[in-house]
Amino acid sequence: MADGFDARPNLIGMDRDDIAAALLDAGEDASKVRMRANQLFHWIYYRGARDFSEMTSISKAWRADLHERFRIGRPEVSSYQQSEDGTRKWLMRFADGHEAETVHIPEADRGALCVSSQVGCTLTCSFCHTGTQKLVRNLTVGEIVAQMLVARDTIGEWPSPRGERMISNIVMMGMGEPLLNYENVAKALKIVMDGEGISLSKRRITLSTSGVVPLIERCGRELEVNLAISLHAVNDELRDVLVPINRKHPIRELLDACRTYPAANNARRITWEYVMLDGINDSPAEARELVRLIKGIPSKVNLIPFNPWPGAPYACSKPEAIEKFAKIVNDAGYSSPVRTPRGRDIMAACGQLKSASERGRREKTGAAEIVQA
Incomplete structure (x- = not known):
């Protein structure tokens, strides 16, 4: 059943305590x-039930009662x-x-799901397509978790x-800044990590932030997930332009938070x-400065070829x-793979996400197979 205007409480996004309280x-x-x-937690998050009628380990009478009182409402897939x-x-x-958009990037025997945390974004990073869309609102716990459920469906x-699983990793790198929706993101990830449900290890989850410094320590302490930093510049003058949150939390402050990140x-x-x-x-001098900046921090550098978007x-x-x-970064002892662009033909590559609700669907391409839900 698609998520719609339905007065029944939606169980997706609830943890065990929430479900117990609702019951x-x-x-x-x-x-x-x-x-x-x-029982409900198991059916929703381990078995992926989309309707109470699928929950065969509970009585028909209770299933009917649950249907009257609650729903398991996934979002509609617009495209x-x-x-x-x-x-x-x-x-x-x-x-x-x-x-909001969600992307799955497959490998031979695994794959990463890129999950959104907001509709739009408030950070206006100048190289990012999502940053040209104003923040509409934070996603709820249920809306974040549901992205995983729909992908698995x-x-x-x-x-x-x-x-082995085809969705083996989650990266909170979709639309929005996860740490500016921390409470909902944290609860959603705890549901995803629960061993009796989706059961994805914290070692398989990466949260990417543009530098919301006050919440970095809390994220590491409470979630213990991997941390990725959208750095993109090695001096404050340039980073102020590329990643405007740098004006509030400059590079030195960001580096200090990373040096003490509890999960690193x-x-x-x-x-x-x-x-x-x-x-x-992209100059050699900037590569050498990057090496100097991250010295002493357990680090890996992902070099991302810029993915174009209309008007970039x-x-x-x-x-x-x-x-x-x-080569400069590698020679300094840091792994620095160059990320292979994926999904460029459907505007799914890094920095290209932007919801069609704001852009009027004018950027669909004919290169992809498009299935209307």
Whole structure:
């Protein structure tokens, strides 16, 4: 059932305690609430049930009662696109009509799901397409978790696999700044990490931030997920332009927070994301300054060729400039892979996401397979 204007409480986004409280409010016997909450949690997050009728381990009478009182409301999929390279993109429409995008980037035996945390974004990073869309609102816990559920529905990955899986990693790198919606993002990730449900390890989850410094320590302490920093410049003057939150939390303050990030160690390095912009931030001198800045921090540097979008004010660095930059960072002892662009033909690559609810769907391309939900 698509998520719509329905007065019944939606169980997606609820943890066990929330489900138990909802059952109690609905008049459920207090002595049975905990057991029944566990049953529902299992069916929703481990088996991926989309309707109470699928919950065959509980009585037909209770299933009927649940249907009257609650719903398991996934968002509507406004459009689904699949790239020539296998990347998938969903445009999901929520109950109020607003939309956000989710992307799955597959590998041979695994894949990362890029999840959105907001409709639009408040940070206006000048190289990012999402940043040209004003922030509409934060996504709810249920809307964040539902992106994982819808992706699994499409891929057919229910019940939760115990071994290899095609959605093996989550990256909070979609639309929005996750740390500016921290409470909802944190609760959603705790549901995703629960061993009796979706059961994705904290080591398989990466949260990317543009530098909301006051919440970095809390994120590491409470969630212990991997941290990625959208750095993109090695001096405040340029970063103020590329990543405007730098005016509030400059590079030195950001680096200090990363040096003490609770979940970082040599086995779990902080990832520095660095988009390569022709003639802007790609000189050998800047590569050497990057090495100097991150010294002493367990680090990996992801070099990201700029992915173009309509009206973008930048161009991608030339291959030889990227190669020289990567060599300097590599020679200093830091892994610096150059990210292979994925999903460019469906505007699903890094920095290209922008919901069609704001752009009027004028950027659909004919290169992709488009399936209207």
